[in-house]
Amino acid sequence: MIDVCRSLPIWLIPALPAAGFVVLALVGARFPRRWVAIVGAGSVGAAAAATLCTAIGFLGRPPETGVIEERLWSWIDVGSFEIGFNLAVDALSLVMIFVVTFVGFLIHVYSTEYMADDSAYSRFFACMNLFVAFMLMLVLADSLFLLYLGWEGVGLCSYLLIGFWYSDPANGAAARKAFIVTRVGDTAFAIALLLLYKHAGTLDIQAAMAWAADNWAVGSGIAVAVALLLLGGAVGKSAQLPLQVWLPDAMAGPTPVSALIHAATMVTAGVYLIARTHVVFELAPTAMTTVAAVGAATLLLAGCSALVQTDIKRVLAYSTISQIGYMFLGLGVGAWSAAVFHLMTHAFFKALLFLGAGAVIISLHHEQDIFKMGGLRRRLPGVFWTFLIGSASLAALPLVTAGFYSKDLILWAAWSSDSGSPWLWAAGAGGALLTAVYAFRLVFIVFFGDERGHVERRPGLLILVPLTVLAVLSVVGGFVETPSALGHVSFFFDLLDPVLPPAHATVAGHGTEVLLQTVVAAITLLGVGLAFFLYVRRPAIPAAVKASPLGAWLCGLWLSGWGFDTLYDRIFVRPFVAVAGLLRADPLDEISSSVARVIAAGNSALSRTQDGRVRTYAFGIGLGAVIAVAVVVLT
């Protein structure tokens, strides 16, 4: 069994969804819907099966080097610049492909029902398949160059899917914004690759990392530069400060897209990138501090914004930004495995929340305003219970949810790690309060209270089964790694250990750990209680706050995501458009036109001498004679 699994080619995993894309793109429009669904979801399901097989092979007989490599073909081979089209599976990519294919498969299954009425059914699945293929390339790439291919590819799919309902110009604008904002980050990423290549002479991940570890001193300028540029790429893709502005608008895409691309997988690619290149970051303490600071600031700012949103998907979008902020916080303090752990649990519960939100949205005929929902727990019990589990996991309710275990590890590292500090911990703990409040605000407003909104149709099995599976994963997904006070399971960290070193801890007091866990747990419960008090018991209080001048101002600021859009519009977009507008007629054309004008003027001046009058000619002859004589006499 294990041998069979080990002999399974890895390239099958991305190739299956890619094949699904090719089939759907070429002939999908002529397929009946059923076939489209089978090809679309089936190809990802097959990839999930292949992933399972690879995992069995990997865990059953771990490779000696910790990596299974597979060379496909030589992509670019010019002089000493050689890039192979090669794949590699290690523990980190194994976790990633597991998340991508399994969560991806569940979302595809869900989509077969969710998108059933859409006229562009096959286009949807074609793009989704292509996305999964590129995402798998991204995480299986063994060189940064190939990783960049997947990176740009998922960006393209994100663009196509945000703009999926392109008839509304707003959706097209959101798609373009997402592509261009992330491309700013991608450019930083590309320059990081150039810099790394110039020095290390290779873009092969393992070789480049080994080279960097051997040759760069800790804190050397070049390492800091590479790390900061990589961070630039990561903040673009993962929607962190200062490039977070595209993600809330990206909710213009269909909800399964938001679940898969803008919550579970693509947006966490930045976290993956930093974890993958952690060697460089370890050499650059400044960059590590920056990562942690970006994470801490983002999680707080986005948490505040999530608190006041009225669109169910935008709440979840800001929540995603905030949760990825936690992952960055973890990365910034060197808790690589904890960040990846949170990436995984977040993929489960956030996909669940988005899919649950999607079920609510179509039940209410595409209503997304939470204040037009209410009391849905009786009408949509299946959705309610799974959504509740997802929210609990997001809020990190102690002991019983996956989110608790992963977030706990990050917060503990933020306190205890060498590069951690009480401030970072405090930001994370403050964020925990915000998370609990906004997560349960959503639950209480949408599912409790008076019944509002007319439920038109109830979700079928194809929607409920993925929700249930994800709900189970949102609970049990955390038990693969538990803190020392709670059973001390360390399966997940042991798995990742060969790839990602454990965080360096200085103040590893066991008592402190338990104390801090208790404090955060209490904060979380306080947040849930607060949400219950404010949105169930005394709904007048938030309304009154909103009505006060300060509250109104703050609400407006948070609702708009702290005004970043306006700011960027003023300092980048408008000047750019204005300059472009000034140049529209290509002012340089004047140079050649003026030559033409001078010649034309000369022509008209000289042709005026040819006026046909004898006296003009006689004058000319006389003048010429005088000048000629003068020249002869005077010289």
Place this chain on the structure above:
Amino acid sequence: MDTQYGWLLNLICYLPLAGALLMVFFIKNENVGAIKTAAAIIAGVDFVLSLPLWFLYRTDGAEFQFASRAEWITSVGAQYLFGVDGFAILLILLTTLLGFISVYSSFTAITHREKEYYVFLLMLQTGMMGVFCSLDFVLFYVFWEVMLVPMYFLIGVWGGPRKLYAAIKFFLYTLVGSVLMLVGILALYFYNAGGLKAIGLAGLGNTPTFSIPHLYTIAPQVPPELQFWIFLAFFVGFAIKVPMFPFHTWLPDAHVEAPTAGSVILAGVLLKMGTYGFVRLSLPLLPDATVKAVPWIGVLSIVAIVYGALVAMAQKDMKKLVAYSSVSHMGFIMLGMFALNDPGLRGAILQMLNHGVSTGALFLLVGIVYERRHNRLISEYGGIAKVMPVYATFFLIITMSSIGLPTLNGFIGEFLILIGAFNHSWVWALFAASGIVLGAAYMLWLYQRVFFGELANEKNKSLKDLNLREQWTIIPLIFLAFWIGLYPKPFFDRMQPTVDRVMERVSVALPETDLGFVSGGDTDADHAEEPESKHGE
């Protein structure tokens, strides 16, 4: 010089001209069907005949292969000298492919004076190919000038409303450039021979010759002062063709007014004449001057990248937008080339092909809707993805190729150019990289305004999607885009000898530190001792 299959090169070069002459004499003006068929067959056969070059070229063989030689104007030492290297072969294949596509795509677009149109198109093809094949300066110059005439007529007769203005502007601009180039050629010629007393130029006293391979051998002896003036003369000629900022203003007018096929050839091949000239002549013949020109050309290229992108952003006419995007992309090519290192030059050469493929396809695509609506204003469109899904898909793929998405051709070229630019100076790379963001901005905005949104304009509701013929004008280019994007090795293999030789010839003037391809080593002070980090000597 390897003369095997020399006849093949001549056949490929003159077949279109011969075919055109046969058409003139044997097909009646009214017999439009026969004219189209004949033109398509001639261009198609020419393309098929050019394919063996791809396979027969030996990367380990002589510098110039498929050569042929004959005495021509013996009194001045001009000879008939044909021959190609891998670089020229790539451009010849691009020419024959785009030549066929141009003929094939014109079937319904051109509805008057068809015979003359196809005759000019075929003559143009011979002219372009002659430039790539010539190894004698006089011959080169003849083809260089011959090329102008059919293009002038293509724009002037079958062009848009301001066709005469555009045609004359195109002609004058390029004529000024080529006259200066001729002066440079003569200076080099006289220096190699007995010198020119009138201007106090002493010569080497060799047998007078215009042979480019021979002049390569004397290049290192040309004094820097003279190199500077010759470089300047060549520069004006080539820079106008590229076109480099600030000599680009003929291009948008020519593109906008030219018929679709004219734009395709103009963008696809004619602009490459400039970059071809730099690689074939300026760099290897004038290494000292080349090295001195690097900062200046770097600045002009960077300005072209940013300026072209900004102006493209603001355009309201699709063709004009694509034309300015060409200015930006050609700036990229020049930047890579004048990084004067292995990856930069390779990237530049590959990007010449890529630009021909992507921009050629973009002009074809714009031409297709223009033929349906007779309007190219972006504001006239919107939401047409609904009625033309195949068209929208093709346009998207080409857009992505143009903005350098991995798996497509543009990415490979751009990335190598970036590496080259970065090895030269990080400031270059920074500006070049910013050009990539700007490129995405204007292309995606174009795409959004044309294809996304509500299908509001009544006139667009009945637009027909691509027919089979139109699809097949684009499909070969899409195929090439993916091929180069996924497996560019065969292309790199073929340009390898050229790149090596050019680098070798330029390297005599390069300061030690700028040499070649930095790899495997570190330029940090603590690792500066690694000697194997320098290649290309």
